[in-house]
Amino acid sequence: MWYETAVSRILNISYPIIQAPMAGGPTRPGLVAAISNSGGLGSFGAGYTSPDKLRLEIHATRKLTDKRFAVNVFVPETVIRDQDKIKKIIKAMKPYRDRFGLDEQAASEDINLYFHAQIKVIIEEKVPVVSFTFGIPDGEILDMLRSENIKTIGTATTVDEAIELEKKGVELIVAQGSEAGGHRGSFQKDPEHSLVGTMALIPQVVDNVKTPVVAAGGIMDGRGIVASFALGASGVQLGTAFLTCIESGASDLHKEAIIKSNESDTRLTRMFSGKLARGINNRFIEEMEQYKDIVPDYPIQNAFTRDIRKASAESKDTDYMSLWAGQGVRLSRSLPAAELMSILVDQTDEMINKIKDW
Amino acid sequence: MWYETAVSRILNISYPIIQAPMAGGPTRPGLVAAISNSGGLGSFGAGYTSPDKLRLEIHATRKLTDKRFAVNVFVPETVIRDQDKIKKIIKAMKPYRDRFGLDEQAASEDINLYFHAQIKVIIEEKVPVVSFTFGIPDGEILDMLRSENIKTIGTATTVDEAIELEKKGVELIVAQGSEAGGHRGSFQKDPEHSLVGTMALIPQVVDNVKTPVVAAGGIMDGRGIVASFALGASGVQLGTAFLTCIESGASDLHKEAIIKSNESDTRLTRMFSGKLARGINNRFIEEMEQYKDIVPDYPIQNAFTRDIRKASAESKDTDYMSLWAGQGVRLSRSLPAAELMSILVDQTDEMINKIKDW
Numbered sequence: 001m002w003y004e005t006a007v008s009r010i011l012n013i014s015y016p017i018i019q020a021p022m023a024g025g026p027t028r029p030g031l032v033a034a035i036s037n038s039g040g041l042g043s044f045g046a047g048y049t050s051p052d053k054l055r056l057e058i059h060a061t062r063k064l065t066d067k068r069f070a071v072n073v074f075v076p077e078t079v080i081r082d083q084d085k086i087k088k089i090i091k092a093m094k095p096y097r098d099r100f101g102l103d104e105q106a107a108s109e110d111i112n113l114y115f116h117a118q119i120k121v122i123i124e125e126k127v128p129v130v131s132f133t134f135g136i137p138d139g140e141i142l143d144m145l146r147s148e149n150i151k152t153i154g155t156a157t158t159v160d161e162a163i164e165l166e167k168k169g170v171e172l173i174v175a176q177g178s179e180a181g182g183h184r185g186s187f188q189k190d191p192e193h194s195l196v197g198t199m200a201l202i203p204q205v206v207d208n209v210k211t212p213v214v215a216a217g218g219i220m221d222g223r224g225i226v227a228s229f230a231l232g233a234s235g236v237q238l239g240t241a242f243l244t245c246i247e248s249g250a251s252d253l254h255k256e257a258i259i260k261s262n263e264s265d266t267r268l269t270r271m272f273s274g275k276l277a278r279g280i281n282n283r284f285i286e287e288m289e290q291y292k293d294i295v296p297d298y299p300i301q302n303a304f305t306r307d308i309r310k311a312s313a314e315s316k317d318t319d320y321m322s323l324w325a326g327q328g329v330r331l332s333r334s335l336p337a338a339e340l341m342s343i344l345v346d347q348t349d350e351m352i353n354k355i356k357d358w
Numbered sequence: 359m360w361y362e363t364a365v366s367r368i369l370n371i372s373y374p375i376i377q378a379p380m381a382g383g384p385t386r387p388g389l390v391a392a393i394s395n396s397g398g399l400g401s402f403g404a405g406y407t408s409p410d411k412l413r414l415e416i417h418a419t420r421k422l423t424d425k426r427f428a429v430n431v432f433v434p435e436t437v438i439r440d441q442d443k444i445k446k447i448i449k450a451m452k453p454y455r456d457r458f459g460l461d462e463q464a465a466s467e468d469i470n471l472y473f474h475a476q477i478k479v480i481i482e483e484k485v486p487v488v489s490f491t492f493g494i495p496d497g498e499i500l501d502m503l504r505s506e507n508i509k510t511i512g513t514a515t516t517v518d519e520a521i522e523l524e525k526k527g528v529e530l531i532v533a534q535g536s537e538a539g540g541h542r543g544s545f546q547k548d549p550e551h552s553l554v555g556t557m558a559l560i561p562q563v564v565d566n567v568k569t570p571v572v573a574a575g576g577i578m579d580g581r582g583i584v585a586s587f588a589l590g591a592s593g594v595q596l597g598t599a600f601l602t603c604i605e606s607g608a609s610d611l612h613k614e615a616i617i618k619s620n621e622s623d624t625r626l627t628r629m630f631s632g633k634l635a636r637g638i639n640n641r642f643i644e645e646m647e648q649y650k651d652i653v654p655d656y657p658i659q660n661a662f663t664r665d666i667r668k669a670s671a672e673s674k675d676t677d678y679m680s681l682w683a684g685q686g687v688r689l690s691r692s693l694p695a696a697e698l699m700s701i702l703v704d705q706t707d708e709m710i711n712k713i714k715d716w
Contacts, residue, residue, distance in 0.1 A: 001716060002713075002716040158620075158621060158622045159620060159621060159688065160620075177555055177557060178536060178555050179554070179555035179557055179558040189622065193622055193625070194622050195622075196537070196621045196622055196685050197535055197536050197537035197555035197556055197557065197575060197576050197685055198555055198556070198557035198558075199535060199537055199555065199556035199557050199575060199576035199577065199582060199585060199586075199686075200537040200556075200575075200576030200578075200621055200684065200685035200686040201576075201621060201685070203578070203579065203581050203582065203686075203689060204620075204621045204686070204688045204689065207688070207689075208688075217555060217557060217558075218555050218557035218558030218559075219557065220558075220561070221561065223561050223588055223589045223590055224557060224561065224589065226585075226588040226713075227557060227584075227585035227586070227588040227589045228557075228585070229713075229716075230581055230584040230585040230588055230709055230713070231581045231582065231585045232581055262516075262517060262518075262562075263516060263517060263554045263558055263559060263562045264516045264547065264551055264552050264553075264554055267551070326558065327554050327555055327558035327559070328557075328558040328561075328562070330517065330562045330565070330566075331561060331562065331565075351588055352713060352716055355360075355584075355587075355588070355710060355713045355714070356713070356714050358359060358360040358587075358710055
């Protein structure tokens, strides 16, 4: 059967369908558990989550499912605190802070410090699968995870990144096409020069690694799933499709914006977080584009925009929110996650039956 | 069978595989005829070709095949001759002209003037299929083509462009994903905001038009063909894959550059022609990027860079050539076009047989 792939076997799940880890709200325990209960792999996006909060989220998820799920962590990188850029960007964003009556810019905490403590929680809590974004953890951490029989999933945006992940012994590789919403997982070259469409990326990655490949980017329904398998992937990862599900913790404004958007409404921007990410175009992206050369590194800029994004959401104003979304937005729907999973499986079955008549 | 689709029926060809019209050299009669003789649809990219030359090319192609083939024309647009930009860009490109000992910049002829005369030649020569890029011809021309039973293929990069093509009665729609090499076919919005990956673009276009859709962008082999069909396309259009064929008129330097490139080596640039196009990154693209705000409209800039590109090629120097290529470059091969066609058909058969076992 189409769903009996290396990805299902390695992850020990029924369907090789992974709910993308979307850090910052959408991946609530209800969503993660619903996907895992439906035979896929739910993923908690822990990038911005403190280790203590992560433990609570894992416990909450376990209350809702006895199935396997993943936690996704951001691999820390060297951050340059360019005081000149910081001073300039704070000044540039002052009008937004004033607009929402926000106090002086708070200092940014370094969420990169979470990483090691998050890994400790994941091991202690015996989370069965860990996925990584923005790089590859060092060998010691990978060895530790292996010795605990925790499966590892890396994220690549180019063939060379996939090859490096394989060399380090990561068990599955998500190949993230340029259609994908949210942050680019690039960790070798400039992310702007690592934007390869899923149709071109998947076969080129598959040809250059032995590790099973999970396709990501623009996949929204059974057509995308079968297309990904035809390209050589052994699994798929969908973010935007699950973001608008009932159980998703994304704000209603974010969900509505996705549902009413079209395929060319998204933009790539570094202005929300310091890292390139795809979201629905809005006033903040357009107005801030002029400052792209002075944007401080992630996660500094991410901390600087946090309360602006929050205040914008609280004012029911999408102009200054980060409305992460991929390019498949016309295919998004509001429905329970279990129902979407069942539709995805049925559509895939149907498409394969149709192909049998070709 | 998989190849009996609306595209094969409308075009009256065996396999719904179209060789993309690549204006400016690659689509020599030998290539066009080889594709058509192999059961696909060869296309002559006539964008830069004078009506007299076009007639000769059609005659030369007819000597090599009695099968149906297409001619592709560029739909003219309003060109603003911004003298300030022109003065500045000529100055900016002076070092390149000096480098190759080229005389004072010649005035640019207006190749947009070719269009109506090209259509006349196409009708007189009873070319069976016409494809369009950069827009939609006016109703009078479409009526004339219809009355001659000449099939029409339009190019869309967004759903709205596809809908407009359908409204005008174009018979097939090529949906060009962001992976595609060469010029973006966008004609409604800024091409930089119409860059949708093939995986996301095809199903969204298919859902919004009744006209059969041909997938383009990043398709290089049987995997891409089956993936495109799974996404809902009724045919595929491949450019880069055919550009490196023996019969292609692309220069050896261009072919070699494609074969040794990888998936993240291409860039989108307006600096060669004034219109956004994807090619392998080189010195010209990198150095000229700083002038992107003063680049004159297509086809003015195209004429301004023509002898620089030519001189660069003659000096066996790829630094200043337009090395158009899509993102599937790792999958490119040097072989006769008929052999590639046969491989594509076999790979598609095999993939479909494989899927029958899923």
